[in-house]
Each structure stands twice: as structure tokens, then as C-alpha cells.
Amino acid sequence: MRHLDEYRDEASVARVVRRIRETASRRWALMEVCGGQTHSILKFGMDRLLPETVELIHGPGCPVCVTPLELVDRAIAIASRPEVIFCSFGDMLRVPGSSSDLLKVKAKGGDVRIVYSPLDALRLARQHPERRVVFFAVGFETTAPANAMAVHRAAAEGLSNFSVLVAHVLVPPALEALLACEDARIDGLLAPGHVCTVTGYRDYEPVAARHQIPIVVTGFEPLDLLNGILAAVRQLERGEARVENRYTRAVVRDGNPGARAMVDEVFAVSDRSWRGLGSIPLSGLALRPRYAAFDACGVFDVASVTASEPAECRAGLVLQGRLRPTDCPAFGTGCTPEHPLGATMVSTEGACAAYFHYRRSPQPAAASA
Amino acid sequence: MCLAVPGRLVEISDGGELRMGRVDFGGVTRQTCLAYVPEARVGDYLLVHVGFALSRVDEQAAMETLRTLAEIGELERAAAEDDPEGAS
Numbered sequence: 299m300r301h302l303d304e305y306r307d308e309a310s311v312a313r314v315v316r317r318i319r320e321t322a323s324r325r326w327a328l329m330e331v332c333g334g335q336t337h338s339i340l341k342f343g344m345d346r347l348l349p350e351t352v353e354l355i356h357g358p359g360c361p362v363c364v365t366p367l368e369l370v371d372r373a374i375a376i377a378s379r380p381e382v383i384f385c386s387f388g389d390m391l392r393v394p395g396s397s398s399d400l401l402k403v404k405a406k407g408g409d410v411r412i413v414y415s416p417l418d419a420l421r422l423a424r425q426h427p428e429r430r431v432v433f434f435a436v437g438f439e440t441t442a443p444a445n446a447m448a449v450h451r452a453a454a455e456g457l458s459n460f461s462v463l464v465a466h467v468l469v470p471p472a473l474e475a476l477l478a479c480e481d482a483r484i485d486g487l488l489a490p491g492h493v494c495t496v497t498g499y500r501d502y503e504p505v506a507a508r509h510q511i512p513i514v515v516t517g518f519e520p521l522d523l524l525n526g527i528l529a530a531v532r533q534l535e536r537g538e539a540r541v542e543n544r545y546t547r548a549v550v551r552d553g554n555p556g557a558r559a560m561v562d563e564v565f566a567v568s569d570r571s572w573r574g575l576g577s578i579p580l581s582g583l584a585l586r587p588r589y590a591a592f593d594a595c596g597v598f599d600v601a602s603v604t605a606s607e608p609a610e611c612r613a614g615l616v617l618q619g620r621l622r623p624t625d626c627p628a629f630g631t632g633c634t635p636e637h638p639l640g641a642t643m644v645s646t647e648g649a650c651a652a653y654f655h656y657r658r659s660p661q662p663a664a665a666s667a
Numbered sequence: 668m669c670l671a672v673p674g675r676l677v678e679i680s681d682g683g684e685l686r687m688g689r690v691d692f693g694g695v696t697r698q699t700c701l702a703y704v705p706e707a708r709v710g711d712y713l714l715v716h717v718g719f720a721l722s723r724v725d726e727q728a729a730m731e732t733l734r735t736l737a738e739i740g741e742l743e744r745a746a747a748e749d750d751p752e753g754a755s
Contacts, residue, residue, distance in 0.1 A: 299693040301673040415718025440669040546728035557703040
């Protein structure tokens with residue numbers, strides 16, 4: 299497949315790894331923000347290829363993982379209603395709520411459907427005017443334009459049986475929160491390439507300046523990731539701290555203006571609670587008042603559903619890059635994809651799921667220190 | 668979830684409310700919303716996420732990236748010729 303295969307060439311990978319090894323004069327810790335990048339790194343074994351001088355810390359960029367437990371519980375409450383067709387991306391279905399999950403709701407007869415696109419949910423709403431179709435609008439900036447368009451179309455068509463349960467989060471405020479921790483040990487950041495196709499990277503420039511940290515916009519294939527890592531290491535070795543774009547075939551500084559305008563039309567920036575990270579000011583998106591009729595929380599009166607996290611799940615530390623999945627006592631024993639304690643074990647972008655699927659064993663203590 | 672996959676635009680249908688097109692992902696084709704890539708033409712490679720094209724792959728930038736990566740190889744080879752032991 300063009301624009302994929304070229305970036306998986308084994309000989310080129312080996313050469314760039316050697317260049318990274320030659321460039322790094324000391325140990326640097328880089329955080330790849332996006333869970334899709336975490337999965338690429340584990341899938342292609344890049345964590346084992348890199349020299350010991352480069353440590354990759356996995357970031358919180360898994361929207362399913364950071365969706366607060368109470369929103370999962372609200373989704374379960376809505377999906378259990380007989381008049382509802384509840385639509386979601388697939389990896390949300392196994393995420394444990396307080397006492398159930400969406401897959402169990404489906405097994406009990408609830409009409410829970412996996413969709414590829416929010417436009418599929420919109421189509422169901424047109425086809426079933428007698429039912430109420432709810433879409434679980436989970437995601438980062440990458441997904442927001444699609445979900446915004448679905449709401450915008452529903453309003454234009456007067457589809458009063460369509461609503462969205464919004465769990466949208468934004469990357470830069472979460473990075474600020476992580477970097478502001480006194481004991482943060484992140485030397486450089488690989489910014490999420492697909493988020494940046496939409497937003498561009500202007501918003502990352504003040505973050506780089508404020509925290510004196512290189513931020514490299516990075517793609518998802520092995521050579522893309524190595525290219526980003528090499529750029530970050532070079533900046534660190536030179537004492538630089540700027541935003542650099544190494545995903546130029548997909549990302550420009552201002553992002554996609556049409557997509558950003560639609561997001562701004564439908565959503566407003568709001569405070570948001572993140573599973574594992576807590577409440578972060580202005581780190582999410584909420585429907586603007588003129589689209590309030592499409593807010594599933596209002597339609598189904600579930601705003602009062604609240605929940606608290608189970609104590610044994612340490613996903614919060616994993617999402618902050620403070621705990622490697624294999625260092626969790628429950629990893630692979632008390633917590634597996636079949637019987638997960640937390641979302642990081644079931645999401646296609648969860649770090650625990652990546653370590654489980656690509657068979658990483660617990661590391662000796664020295665390696666993870 | 669932020670997975671976006673490159674595919675080739677093979678057909679545009681302008682008739683409906685939304686500009687849509689058919690995108691070929693190595694043999695599998697899918698209807699894709701083109702509202703956010705008004706510049707897209709048949710034959711372009713698009714990055715597609717949850718049924719929406721988010722950007723047109725910049726062919727020139729792709730070539731430059733691959734050239735930069737290849738140059739790393741060239742420098743490697745030059746260094747190896749100067750120091751044959753380093754090549755082993």
C-alpha cells in the first residue's frame with residue numbers, strides 16, 4: 299500500500315536506528331503522546347530496536363482510556379433503554395463501567411451497534427424515526443470534525459431522534475498538565491500526527507517554549523516514528539526546544555481550516571475530567587447551547603449518574619507515563635483483555651493492551667527504573 | 668482511535684448534501700466524506716479517519732521525507748567506507 303510500505307523498509311529502519319544511537323550522548327526520555335503510536339512501537343518491536351539511551355514513555359493519547367467512568371456508566375444507562383439504538387466505535391464496548399459494560403448490555407438484548415463512522419449512526423436515525431439513536435462521541439481532535447459534522451447534519455435535517463454522548467478531549471491541555479508536575483521526567487515529546495492534521499501545531503509552540511522541551515510532530519509508521527525520535531534527540535543534544543514537523547506529507551502548521559471551523563461551529567472548549575488524570579481546565583469539548591437538543595445527557599436525564607474508580611486498577615499511572623503496564627501487579631493475571639480492570643487493557647490504543655497483545659513480559663526492575 | 672489510513676480517491680459524487688467519494692484502501696473501497704478536503708481530486712491519496720478525509724497526502728513532502736531518510740543511509744555508507752570495521 300502506497301504511503302505505508304515505504305515507511306516500513308527494514309534496511310532504512312536499521313540505518314536510522316544507528317543514527318539515533320550515534321546522536322544520543324546520554325539517556326533521553328521521550329513521550330509518544332498518541333496510543334496509536336504506542337501500538338506501532340510495540341507491534342513493530344521498535345522499543346527493542348532503539349538504543350538504551352532512548353527511553354519511550356507512553357502518553358495519555360487513548361480517548362477510550364481517558365473517558366471518565368461516569369460517562370461509561372451513563373452510556374450503559376442510555377444503551378439499556380428499549381427505545382434506544384446505541385452506536386459506538388468498537389473498542390468502547392469492552393470498557394468496564396462500575397458494574398457492567400456495553401457488550402453485556404448488548405448480550406442482555408440492548409440494541410448496541412458498532413459503527414465505522416458517526417455518519418452511520420446518522421443513517422440509522424433516518425432509517426428508524428420511531429427509535430432514538432445515540433452516538434457515543436468519544437475522541438481527540440482527530441475525531442471531532444466527524445462528530446461535529448454528524449451533529450451539524452442532524453440539525454440541518456431536523457433529525458430529532460439523534461443525539462450524542464460527548465466525551466471529547468484535547469491534547470495540549472493534557473500535555474501541559476503532565477509537564478507541570480514537579481517530578482515530570484519527560485525530555486521531549488512526539489506530538490500526535492493525526493491530531494495535528496486537524497489542528498496543525500501552532501498550539502504546541504507555547505507548550506514547547508514554556509516547558510523548554512522539543513516537540514516533534516510525528517507519524518505512525520516505523521520510519522516516521524524513528525524520524526521523529528531522531529529529530530527530538532538532535533534537538534536535545536543541541537539544547538533546542540522548538541516544535542518541528544516530521545509528518546510533512548500530512549500536516550501543515552495551521553491544520554485543516556474547514557475541519558476546525560466545523561468543530562468550532564458545533565463545540566465549545568470546556569473543562570473535562572480525564573480517567574486517570576483527573577479534572578483538567580479547558581481540556582475538552584462540549585456542545586454549544588444552540589446544539590443542546592442533541593446532547594444525550596439532557597435527552598435522557600443521566601447527568602446525575604456518578605461513579606468512582608476501582609482501587610486495584612492502576613491505569614491512571616499508566617496513562618501518566620509513571621507506570622509501565624508490565625510493572626502493574628495485575629497485568630496478565632488479574633487483568634486481561636477478556637477480564638479487564640481498566641480501559642487501557644481493552645482499547646486499541648491502550649498501552650496495557652499493546653503490551654499484552656505483543657507479548658511483553660514484566661521487565662527486570664533495573665530496566666524500568 | 669486516531670488511526671487514519673491513506674487511501675486513493677477513485678470517484679467523487681457531488682450530488683448530495685455532503686461531498687462524498689469512494690476511496691480505495693489497497694483493494695477495499697469505502698464511501699468517504701470529502702467535505703474537509705475540497706481540493707481533493709480523483710487519484711489523490713487521502714488520510715481517512717472514521718469515514719472522513721482529513722488531509723490530502725502531499726506527494727512532494729512525502730518524497731522529501733524519503734529522500735532525507737535515504738540520505739541518512741548515504742552518510743552511513745560513506746562512514747562505513749572510511750572505517751571498514753565499523754561496517755561489520
